[in-house]
Amino acid sequence: xxxxxxxxxxxxxxxxxxxxxxxxxxxxxxxxxxxxxxxxxxxxxxxxxxxxxxxxxxxxxxxxxxxxxxxxxxxxxxxxxxxxxxxxxxxxxxxxxxxxxxxxxxxxxxxxxxxxxxxxxxxxxxxxxxxxxxxxxxxxxxxxxxxxxxxxxxxxxxxxxxxxxxxxxxxxxxxxxxxxxxxxxxxxxxxxxxxxxxxxxxxxxxxxxxxxxxxxxxxxxxxxxxxxxxxxxxxxxxxxxxxxxxxxxxxxxxxxxxxxxxxxxxxxxxxxxxxxxxxxxxxxxxxxxxxxxxxxxxxxxxxxxxxxxxxxxxxxxxxxxxxxxxxxxxxxxxxxxxxxxxxxxxxxxxxxxxxxxxxxxxxxxxxxxxxxxxxxxxxxxxxxxxxxxxxxxxxxxxxxxxxxxxxxxxxxxxxxxxxxxxxxxxxxxxxxxxxxxxxxxxxxxxxxx
Amino acid sequence: xxxxxxxxxxxxxxxxxxxxxxxxxxxxxxxxxxxxxxxxxxxxxxxxxxxxxxxxxxxxxxxxxxxxxxxxxxxxxxxxxxxxxxxxxxxxxxxxxxxxxxxxxxxxxxxxxxxxxxxxxxxxxxxxxxxxxxxxxxxxxxxxxxxxxxxxxxxxxxxxxxxxxxxxxxxxxxxxxxxxxxxxxxxxxxxxxxxxxxxxxxxxxxxxxxxxxxxxxxxxxxxxxxxxxxxxxxxxxxxxxxxxxxxxxxxxxxx
Numbered sequence: 001x002x003x004x005x006x007x008x009x010x011x012x013x014x015x016x017x018x019x020x021x022x023x024x025x026x027x028x029x030x031x032x033x034x035x036x037x038x039x040x041x042x043x044x045x046x047x048x049x050x051x052x053x054x055x056x057x058x059x060x061x062x063x064x065x066x067x068x069x070x071x072x073x074x075x076x077x078x079x080x081x082x083x084x085x086x087x088x089x090x091x092x093x094x095x096x097x098x099x100x101x102x103x104x105x106x107x108x109x110x111x112x113x114x115x116x117x118x119x120x121x122x123x124x125x126x127x128x129x130x131x132x133x134x135x136x137x138x139x140x141x142x143x144x145x146x147x148x149x150x151x152x153x154x155x156x157x158x159x160x161x162x163x164x165x166x167x168x169x170x171x172x173x174x175x176x177x178x179x180x181x182x183x184x185x186x187x188x189x190x191x192x193x194x195x196x197x198x199x200x201x202x203x204x205x206x207x208x209x210x211x212x213x214x215x216x217x218x219x220x221x222x223x224x225x226x227x228x229x230x231x232x233x234x235x236x237x238x239x240x241x242x243x244x245x246x247x248x249x250x251x252x253x254x255x256x257x258x259x260x261x262x263x264x265x266x267x268x269x270x271x272x273x274x275x276x277x278x279x280x281x282x283x284x285x286x287x288x289x290x291x292x293x294x295x296x297x298x299x300x301x302x303x304x305x306x307x308x309x310x311x312x313x314x315x316x317x318x319x320x321x322x323x324x325x326x327x328x329x330x331x332x333x334x335x336x337x338x339x340x341x342x343x344x345x346x347x348x349x350x351x352x353x354x355x356x357x358x359x360x361x362x363x364x365x366x367x368x369x370x371x372x373x374x375x376x377x378x379x380x381x382x383x384x385x386x387x388x389x390x391x392x393x394x395x396x397x398x399x400x401x402x403x404x405x406x407x408x409x410x411x412x413x414x415x416x417x418x419x420x421x422x423x424x425x426x427x428x429x430x431x432x433x434x435x436x437x438x439x440x441x442x443x444x445x446x447x448x449x
Numbered sequence: 450x451x452x453x454x455x456x457x458x459x460x461x462x463x464x465x466x467x468x469x470x471x472x473x474x475x476x477x478x479x480x481x482x483x484x485x486x487x488x489x490x491x492x493x494x495x496x497x498x499x500x501x502x503x504x505x506x507x508x509x510x511x512x513x514x515x516x517x518x519x520x521x522x523x524x525x526x527x528x529x530x531x532x533x534x535x536x537x538x539x540x541x542x543x544x545x546x547x548x549x550x551x552x553x554x555x556x557x558x559x560x561x562x563x564x565x566x567x568x569x570x571x572x573x574x575x576x577x578x579x580x581x582x583x584x585x586x587x588x589x590x591x592x593x594x595x596x597x598x599x600x601x602x603x604x605x606x607x608x609x610x611x612x613x614x615x616x617x618x619x620x621x622x623x624x625x626x627x628x629x630x631x632x633x634x635x636x637x638x639x640x641x642x643x644x645x646x647x648x649x650x651x652x653x654x655x656x657x658x659x660x661x662x663x664x665x666x667x668x669x670x671x672x673x674x675x676x677x678x679x680x681x682x683x684x685x686x687x688x689x690x691x692x693x694x695x696x697x698x699x700x701x702x703x704x
Contacts, residue, residue, distance in 0.1 A: 395537040398497045399547075399607065400525035400554030409550065413541030 010066065012042055014189070015155055018069050027124060029135050030157065037144045037154035044148040056333040056365045057275055057304040062247050067189035067219050069156070070098035073182040076213060078105055084178055084211045084241070086426035092117055093176040099190035100159045114166035117175060120193060121159035134162070138195050141225045142253040147277070149249045153191045153223040160193035160222070163206060167229070170203040174235075174424050177206065179222065181242070183214030194224040198232040200257075205235040207427050210250075212243030212270070223251045228260035230284060235263050237427045241270040241434070244299065251277045258284030258313075265422050266322075268295040268303045269434055275304040282309070282316035282344075293322035294418040294431075296438050297330040304333040307351075311344040311377075320351040323418045325411055326362035336381065337369040344374050351381040356388065356414050358407075408439045450475045450512060450646045451496075451615055457506035458488075458495055458671075465491045467671035468507070471648075473615070478647040480657055482682060483668035484690040489650045490534055492668070493619040496648070497531035498524050511615065525551075526558025528614030532604035532621050538592040544603070545587035548573060548610055555611055576609040579639065581632050597624040605636040616640070617648045622656035634659030654686040669697040 015038050026034065046063040047054040076097045078085075085093060094117060095105035101119030108117045116123070123134060144151035161177045179192050198204040210220055220242065228234050240248055248271045254262055268274050280289050295303045309318045324332045334353040355364045368381035388410050396406035415435055422428040451473040458466040465488045473479050483489050495502050496509065498521035509516040516524060539547070553563040564572070577584055580602050592600050601621050608616055621633055637647060637660050649660055657665070657679065665681040666673045669690065674697045675681065685693075 389537070392537045392539055394497075394499055394521060395533065395539070396547075396551075397521035398525055398531055398533075399551035399611065400522050400558060401550060402522050402554070403520070405550070405554065406522075409542060409547075410539070413539060416541040 011152060012038065014067070014069050018156070024121070024125060026157075027135075030124065030138070033139050034155050034157060037139070037151045040144055041148060041151035041155055044151060046148055053306065053335070056331075057273070057302065059249070059273075059275075061273060062219055062249065065187055065217065065219060065247070068186045070181065070188035070190045070218075071184075072100050073098050073184065076102070076105065076180065076182050080213055081105060081178060081180065084180070084209055086176055086430065091174050091176045091426060093178060094118065094161055096160065096177070096179045096192055097182055098188060099179070099192050101161075111173070112169055112171065114169060115171055116162060116164035118162055119159055120157075120162040120195060123162045134195065137197060137225065137227055138193075139225075141227070141255045141281075142223050142251055142279075147251070149221055149277070150223055150251050153193060153221050153251070156191040157193045158191070161196070161208075162194075163196045163204065165198045165202040165204045167199040168201045169199075171205070172203075174205040174207065174426060176426075177208045178211065179208065179220070180211045180213050181218045181220060181246070183212065183216045183218065185216070187217045187219070189219040189221065192220070192222040194222065196224060196226040196234075196236075198228050198234050200229040201231045202229065203233045205424050207237035207239065207424055209239045210242050210248065210270075212246055215243050215245065217245045217247070218242075219247045221249050224253065226252065226254045226262070226264075228254070228256045228262050228287075230258040231260060232257075233261045235424050237265045237422065237424050238267065238276070239427065239430075240268045240274055240276075243270060244272060246271045247273045249275045249277075252279070254278075254280040254289065256280065256282050256284060256287040256289060259286045260284065261288045263290040263292065263421075263423060265424070265427070266291065266293040266305065267431060268293075268297065268305075269438060271301065271303070273302050276306065278305070278307045280309045280318065282311050282313060282318065285313045286315045287313070288317045289319070290421070291318070291320045291322070292418055292421045293320075294324070294415055295322075295332060296325045296415070296435060297332065298327035298438075298441075299330060300328070301330045302333075303331075305335070306333075307336045308339065309337070309349065310339045310341065311347040311349065312341045314343065314345045314347070316344060317348040318350070321418065321421070322353045323415065324353075324355040324364065325358065325415060326355065326364065327358040329359070329361035331362070332364045334364070334366040334383070335369065336367070337371065338379055338381075340372040340374050340377050340379065342373040345376040347374060347377040347379065349377070349379040351379075353383045354414075355385045356411065357385060358388070358411070411439055412436075451648070452510040453507070454510075455507035456492075456495070456504065456509065458491055459503045459505050460491065460501060464505070465502075465671055466495070469668070469672055471666065471673065473646045473648060475614075475646055476643040477663045478641065478649060478660060480649045480651060480662040480665045480682065481668055482651060482654070482665060482685060484694060485652070487668045488671045489652075489668055490619055493531055493534075493617045493648070493650050496617050497521060497529060522554065523558070525611070525613075526555050530608050530611055530613030530616045532601075532608060532616065532618040534619040534621075534623065536592050536600040536604055538590075538595070540590045540593045542591045543588055544591050545573070547591045548587075548607065551607065552610055573610060576606055580606055580609070580636055582606065598626065598629040601625055601633060602629065602636075605633050609636060609640065612640070614644065615646050615648070617650065619650045620652060621649075622651055622653065630656060631659060654682045657682045667693055669694050672697070
């Protein structure tokens with residue numbers, strides 16, 4: 001344990017340095033939350049392989065890393081961001097460099113009245129509607145009492161996206177949140193903190209993209225709290241396309257009220273070690289949630305998707321469809337837990353995790369977990385791990401397609417369902433391109449043994 | 450066009466073809482008949498290049514080239530087509546996308562220009578109509594949920610689109626009702642020409658009422674034991690395969 005403490009202390013020391021370094025003082029209530037979170041993080045420490053929820057994902061590289069709290073960077077230009085932004089779109093985009101909002105790189109003009117789209121840090125300093133509503137939501141959902149990385153994020157709450165869509169407002173333009181870490185030679189740590197609120201009967205489409213400029217090891221620990229009010233409809237995307245040495249532990253905490261409909265897409269292409277914690281609470285009756293996931297990994301990438309959907313009210317439906325395409329010596333972990341609380345009758349939960357292994361060296365651990373405390377529910381789960389069908393490959397080749405074309409076609413076919421479910425059009429287009437690019441890489445489609 | 454000499458093929462350590470000879474010329478239709486397990490499908494798959502089968506001896510010369518040297522896709526480019534006995538279902542790939550990919554793949558290999566979307570649709574719609582199929586099949590996933598008859602007709606549609614030089618039909622008649630059988634046979638007959646050859650593998654004589662062969666071969670235990678004209682097929686229908694199997698057995702014992 002002493003080793004773990006010493007490692008944790010690096011982040012604790014970083015917290016002290018950062019707090020002492022001045023900067024803008026947070027509101028008193030937030031200062032209290034941060035102190036509580038850092039104290040809790042000191043108690044929890046980083047999870048180890050002995051922790052059931054982290055059995056297959058070793059965060060040693062994060063715990064041992066000598067990460068530096070990322071300083072603001074002024075050197076990033078729009079041209080640097082071009083590969084990640086949605087081209088030719090009227091999308092509203094907010095850019096965060098090293099965890100901080102950069103207005104000069106962002107475009108949030110012309111939003112409907114009442115909509116807030118901007119920097120959390122700015123809002124905390126100059127609350128648009130008094131800060132009590134931020135206080136009502138921020139750090140209220142992501143549980144820093146139980147989760148070390150949520151505690152770490154909460155301790156470092158500084159900036160991130162603040163999105164607020166008022167009651168009955170349909171925000172037609174998709175919002176794109178782009179988080180880049182701009183390498184400066186040091187291993188940087190960022191803790192973007194996002195609060196996304198769709199009030200009753202509103203509509204919101206929002207996508208988070210995580211990317212690396214330059215290269216090298218860095219650590220990203222984003223936490224997003226998404227609140228869908230009664231009847232709100234939210235499309236949410238999270239695209240991880242950071243550099244090959246990035247360490248990423250992200251939390252998405254979704255809180256759904258009555259009859260809300262949230263469709264969240266979790267897409268992993270980049271990063272060395274990637275963990276997504278997706279926690280959904282269907283708090284109100286008749287809420288519907290879709291968690292759609294696709295991970296396309298190779299090399300020695302490690303991706304861990306950890307889902308927990310809690311049905312806390314009756315008549316809720318949840319769908320979890322995660323698919324993985326794994327090449328070379330990559331590794332995927334999937335844990336899908338559906339919890340049905342007593343009283344959450346007529347719950348309808350379906351979960352599926354399907355994996356396609358393109359090489360003998362790739363590996364998958366998949367675990368469905370159901371905890372049901374109500375008696376009138378319908379819950380199913382299924383998981384598969386397979387390789388490309390040799391009969392199908394031969395069939396396609398016998399029609400003239402090369403072996404590589406045939407494999408590519410079958411892999412696209414496998415991913416297609418996941419991509420088709422992405423209702424955020426510019427994101428879907430980008431995903432098709434990313435997938436094609438990934439499969440075109442020479443090593444991605446190894447011949448079967 | 451196709452010259453097979455003394456072909457020996459193994460699968461999982463078992464010898465299936467044991468010195469098969471076959472000679473097919475352009476413009477001809479050959480039928481390969483024989484009892485179950487005689488090696489008919491193995492022959493068809495080996496011609497198309499299935500890697501499950503190990504060729505341990507003999508050769509296959511196609512249009513002067515050593516066919517066994519070619520990858521399956523190269524064979525397709527060179528004009529070889531196999532209508533599968535069990536066409537594979539491929540969810541997530543539309544029939545239209547697949548057909549266009551295949552057509553462009555063979556066109557590339559043949560040094561021809563690729564087809565655009567409009568040209569392709571025109572071409573394929575004609576052929577679909579001729580086969581009595583529904584255009585809506587184009588947007589359906591390839592073979593997914595197709596009935597047996599639809600799958601077989603889809604094979605013939607692919608053949609019509611790819612316009613091969615040598616088409617091998619592997620039990621395309623199995624599981625077809627008489628109307629579907631006629632449609633399939635029409636599809637084949639429409640493609641018959643002086644520069645094209647067919648090898649029709651079948652268990653039953655029935656198909657040969659509609660696709661009239663020039664030569665009928667009987668395959669028993671990995672070898673062609675008898676060849677003849679169309680009348681041989683009729684004789685087989687009457688007498689079954691037993692007498693030929695006995696003869697072949699007697700030869701094997703005697704040898």
